[in-house]
Amino acid sequence: xAPAKVEDHAERGWIVPVGGAEDKDGNPVILQRFVExxxxxxxxxxxxxxxxxxETTGARYEQIFAGLGxxxxxxxxxRRRDDAHDPQRLAWLREATGIFLTGGxxxxxxxxxxxxxxxxxxxxxxxxxxxxxxxxxxxxxxxxHMIAFGRSGSTPIAGGVSLAPGFGLTNRVVxxxxxxxxxxxxxxxxxxxxxxxxxxxGLDEDTAAFIxxxxxxxxxxxxxxxxxxxxxxxxxxxxxxEDGDSICITGIKLHVITDGGSYDLHRRxxxxxxxxxx
Amino acid sequence: xAPAKVEDHAERGWIVPVGGAEDKDGNPVILQRFVExxxxxxxxxxxxxxxxxxETTGARYEQIFAGLGxxxxxxxxxRRRDDAHDPQRLAWLREATGIFLTGGxxxxxxxxxxxxxxxxxxxxxxxxxxxxxxxxxxxxxxxxHMIAFGRSGSTPIAGGVSLAPGFGLTNRVVxxxxxxxxxxxxxxxxxxxxxxxxxxxGLDEDTAAFIxxxxxxxxxxxxxxxxxxxxxxxxxxxxxxEDGDSICITGIKLHVITDGGSYDLHRRxxxxxxxxxx
Numbered sequence: 001x002a003p004a005k006v007e008d009h010a011e012r013g014w015i016v017p018v019g020g021a022e023d024k025d026g027n028p029v030i031l032q033r034f035v036e037x038x039x040x041x042x043x044x045x046x047x048x049x050x051x052x053x054x055e056t057t058g059a060r061y062e063q064i065f066a067g068l069g070x071x072x073x074x075x076x077x078x079r080r081r082d083d084a085h086d087p088q089r090l091a092w093l094r095e096a097t098g099i100f101l102t103g104g105x106x107x108x109x110x111x112x113x114x115x116x117x118x119x120x121x122x123x124x125x126x127x128x129x130x131x132x133x134x135x136x137x138x139x140x141x142x143x144x145h146m147i148a149f150g151r152s153g154s155t156p157i158a159g160g161v162s163l164a165p166g167f168g169l170t171n172r173v174v175x176x177x178x179x180x181x182x183x184x185x186x187x188x189x190x191x192x193x194x195x196x197x198x199x200x201x202g203l204d205e206d207t208a209a210f211i212x213x214x215x216x217x218x219x220x221x222x223x224x225x226x227x228x229x230x231x232x233x234x235x236x237x238x239x240x241x242e243d244g245d246s247i248c249i250t251g252i253k254l255h256v257i258t259d260g261g262s263y264d265l266h267r268r269x270x271x272x273x274x275x276x277x278x
Numbered sequence: 279x280a281p282a283k284v285e286d287h288a289e290r291g292w293i294v295p296v297g298g299a300e301d302k303d304g305n306p307v308i309l310q311r312f313v314e315x316x317x318x319x320x321x322x323x324x325x326x327x328x329x330x331x332x333e334t335t336g337a338r339y340e341q342i343f344a345g346l347g348x349x350x351x352x353x354x355x356x357r358r359r360d361d362a363h364d365p366q367r368l369a370w371l372r373e374a375t376g377i378f379l380t381g382g383x384x385x386x387x388x389x390x391x392x393x394x395x396x397x398x399x400x401x402x403x404x405x406x407x408x409x410x411x412x413x414x415x416x417x418x419x420x421x422x423h424m425i426a427f428g429r430s431g432s433t434p435i436a437g438g439v440s441l442a443p444g445f446g447l448t449n450r451v452v453x454x455x456x457x458x459x460x461x462x463x464x465x466x467x468x469x470x471x472x473x474x475x476x477x478x479x480g481l482d483e484d485t486a487a488f489i490x491x492x493x494x495x496x497x498x499x500x501x502x503x504x505x506x507x508x509x510x511x512x513x514x515x516x517x518x519x520e521d522g523d524s525i526c527i528t529g530i531k532l533h534v535i536t537d538g539g540s541y542d543l544h545r546r547x548x549x550x551x552x553x554x555x556x
Contacts, residue, residue, distance in 0.1 A: 155502040183461035224433040235550040248536040250548035255528040270528035
C-alpha cells in the first residue's frame with residue numbers, strides 16, 4: 001500500500017461481517033455497500049475464497065463485484081499454506097482497497113492462513129483504513145475470538161461451543177452467522193459465558209454488520225442482528241459446569257436490531273431504525 | 279372442595295408449566311414434585327387429557343401418578359364441549375387436590391373447554407390453593423395470554439406468533455415450551471413485542487417452572503428456563519411492522535436459569551442455583 005494512502009485513512013477500516021446467503025442478484029444492498037466503501041469505480045477488491053471447497057467461488061465473487069461497479073476484483077486463491085508466500089498475490093493483496101472473505105468453513109481459513117503473511121497483510125490493511133468484510137465463515141474469522149463450531153439450540157450447554165483464534169481485527173465482538181436460520185443463540189451465549197467481556201453478535205442470513213471506525217455497528221439487510229451484551233452479567237455457571245450440562249447465565253441484555261438501526265459497541269447503546277420510531 | 283380445605287390454603291396454588299417430554303420413568307423429578315405438592319399419598323389428581331388426540335394419554339398419566347405415590351389419579355376425558363356439563367366429572371374435578379393438563383394441541387383445550395364450567399373450576403381451584411400443572415400444550419394454556427402457534431427461528435418476525443386467550447391462572451407470564459428443541463426465541467420475543475408487560479418464559483423439554491403462591495418461579499429439570507424481561511424495553515417496532523417484517527426490539531433482559539435456580543416474577547430478580555455459585 002502506498003504511504004500516501006495510509007495517511008488518507010488515519011482510522012481503522014470498516015469491519016463487515018455478513019450472516020451468510022447475502023442477496024447477490026436481486027437486491028444486493030450489502031455487497032453494493034461494500035463496493036462503495038472500497039472505492040466504487042476505483043475499488044480494488046481482493047477476494048479470499050479459502051473457506052470454500054468450491055473452485056468456482058472466487059470467480060463468482062469476481063463477477064458479482066464487477067457487476068456492482070468495482071473497478072477491479074480479483075480472487076486470491078489460497079488453498080495450501082505454501083500459497084501464502086506467493087509474492088505476486090501478496091503484492092496484489094497489499095494494494096487492495098477492500099478485502100472480502102467468502103463462506104465455507106472458518107477452520108479452513110484459520111488453518112491455511114493463520115500466522116502467515118496473508119493474515120498479517122489483512123490485519124495491517126484494516127488497521128490502516130481498508131474495509132475488510134466476510135460472509136458466513138468469512139465473518140466468523142474476522143474477530144479475535146472465533147466460533148469454530150458448536151451445537152444448535154436456543155439455550156447454552158457446556159461444551160456446546162468451541163472457540164479458536166481468528167484474524168483479530170477486533171476483540172470487541174464474538175460473531176455468529178446464519179443466526180435465526182440455524183438456531184444459534186445457545187452457542188453464542190455459551191461463548192459469552194466463558195468470558196463476558198465481548199459483545200455477542202448473531203447475524204441472520206442476508207444481513208450484515210457494518211462496523212465503522214468508531215465501533216458503531218450499522219445493520220444492513222433483510223433479517224436482524226441479535227446483540228448480546230454481557231457487561232452487566234450477574235452470574236455464569238460455566239466455571240463449574242461439566243460437559244453437556246445446561247449453563248445458567250443471568251443478566252444478559254438482548255437487542256434485536258433491523259435494517260437501518262445501529263449499536264454502539266463502546267457505549268453499548270442500541271438505536272432502532274428511524275423508520276420504526278413513531 | 280370442602281370449606282375447611284380452602285382455609286388451609288389462604289394463598290393461590292402453585293402453577294406448574296412443564297416444557298414437554300418430561301421424564302416419566304427414569305428420574306421423574308418434575309412429576310414426583312407435582313405429586314408431592316398435590317398431597318402425596320392423600321393426593322387426588324385430576325388429569326385433563328383434552329389436548330391429546332391419543333385415547334391412551336389419560337390412562338398413561340393415571341398410571342404414572344399412581345406409580346409416584348399419588349393416592350388417587352383420574353383422567354377426566356373431555357373430548358367435546360358437551361362433556362364439560364357432566365356433573366360426575368365436575369364433582370371429581372372440584373374435589374381434586376391437584377390438576378394436570380397433558381400435551382397435544384393447546385387450541386383443542388381452549389376450543390373445547392374455554393368458557394365452560396371446567397375452565398371455571400380449574401381457575402377457582404387454583405385461586406383457592408390447588409396446584410395446577412400442565413406439560414407442553416397443557417403448559418401454554420395456563421396463562422392469560424397463550425401462544426397458540428407460530429414460526430420457529432431465533433429472531434422475531436411480525437405475524438410470526440399468534441396469541442389466544444388461555445385459562446388465565448396468571449397474566450404475569452407468556453409461556454413457550456420445547457424452547458431449545460424447537461428454536462422458539464423469536465416467537466416468544468414477538469409475543470412480548472406486542473405488549474411487554476408480561477415476562478416471557480421459555481421452557482426446555484423435561485424442565486418445569488414451579489411458580490409458588492408468591493410468584494417466585496423455581497426451575498426443576500434437566501434443561502433450562504429462558505426468562506425474557508421486557509420491563510426496561512427501549513423500543514419495539516411491532517406497531518409499525520408489516521406481516522413478515524423482521525422486528526426490531528431493544529432493551530430486553532435475558533436470563534437462562536438451570537435446575538435449582540429461581541426467578542422472582544414481581545421483583546424480576548434471577549437467582550442462580552446454589553450449586554453453581556463458587
